[in-house]
Amino acid sequence: MLSVTNLESGYGEMQVLWGIDLEVKEKSITVVLGPNGAGKSTTLKTIFGTLKPWSGKIEYIGEDITFLPPHKKVELGITFVPEGRHLFPNMTVKDNLYMGAYLKRAEERFEESLELVYSLFPRLKERESQKAGTLSGGEQQMLAIARALMTAPNLILMDEPSQGLAPKLVKEVFETILKLKDEGLTILLVEQNVFASLEISDYAYILHEGRIAFGGTVDEVKESEDVKKAYLGV
Template identity: 55%
Template sequence: MLIVKDLHVYYGGIHAIKGISIEVADGAIVTLIGANGAGKSSTLRSIAGLIKQKSGSITFNDVDISKLSPEKIVESGIVLVPEGRKIFPNLTVMENLMLGAYLRKDDEGIKRDLEQVFELFPRLKERSWQKGGTLSGGEQQMLALGRALMSDPKLIMMDEPSLGLAPILVKEVFDIIKKINAQGKTILLVEQNAFAALNLTHYAYVLEVGEIVLEGSGEELIRNPQVREAYLGV
């Protein structure tokens, strides 16, 4: 589905991504783990078209998307749930959700997906006319995920979805990610909670200073002594 080859990204004079290559198979959950500054978010932002790569290719369903605008990338079926949620605090829950569908013209499909979002997140239905900024952190994360689903994506990229949430909400977020994947959505996940992410993922890459240093199934990396010491604290 998604193939990133030899990706190089610069911020000014900083070489943030140094030739990484990753693949995300259709229907899979793939995770990027690593310390702050490793290049995880930069990778997602580059795939989403928010920052342009210096070189390398990004192919989605056999189409090169590396030079497309962010809105064209959303149209192609890729959506990013950004770090920090980035909901619109002065708009209602319903308005935030409908903004996720702003490129769509299929009214029946939008109605269907809205019902599915409310089924997945009943609290959003209860608070549909409440302003986004008045929601709790966990509810705002649900809103960000729901907004992404409203674009009817094939691939959802999630940047630190559990960041800043209480442990009980972290478990809820990971349960929701499992449900979204079970509904047929492919997921590329960046997550600071390495243990939870590796238990969830089908395949994972470990980034250090813009380079991939390890890769394998979640089970393989959980057993890897280097990963256990550096990221799992065991």
């Protein structure tokens, strides 16, 4: 569904990504693992277009989308849940959700999307009039995911959804991601939480200093002693 070939990018003069190749299969969960500073966020930002690719190719359902701006990618059904949630804290839960549906594609499917979101996150429905800033950390992460769903996406890019959450909430967030897959969505996430994310993923890539060091099925990653020792520290 998404095919990234030889992607390179960085900030100013500094190159961060070197020849990134990755494939995301439709209706699967693919995780990119790597330590702090490996280039995980940079990878997602470059794919989504908030950071301009220097070179390489990004194809989505056979279409070259390498240099499309983010809003065009959203129109094609790609959405991004950035690190740190970026909610509007003084707006209600429901208004945050409305803000997610600002493009034509999303507006047309607003009712349908809201129904899906409230069925996946009944707690957000209960709290729809509450200010986003007063939600717990886990609820805010759910709201960030929910808001991304309001764009009626096919492919969701997620930057460390488990970051800063207590173990019980991490479990909840990952269970939610599995439910998104059951709804027919395709997910590309980046994570430092190796164990929890491998539990729910189908495919995994290891990112090491801006390069893909390994890619394969989750079983292949789990079985590879070299990969585990060298890159996962387990």
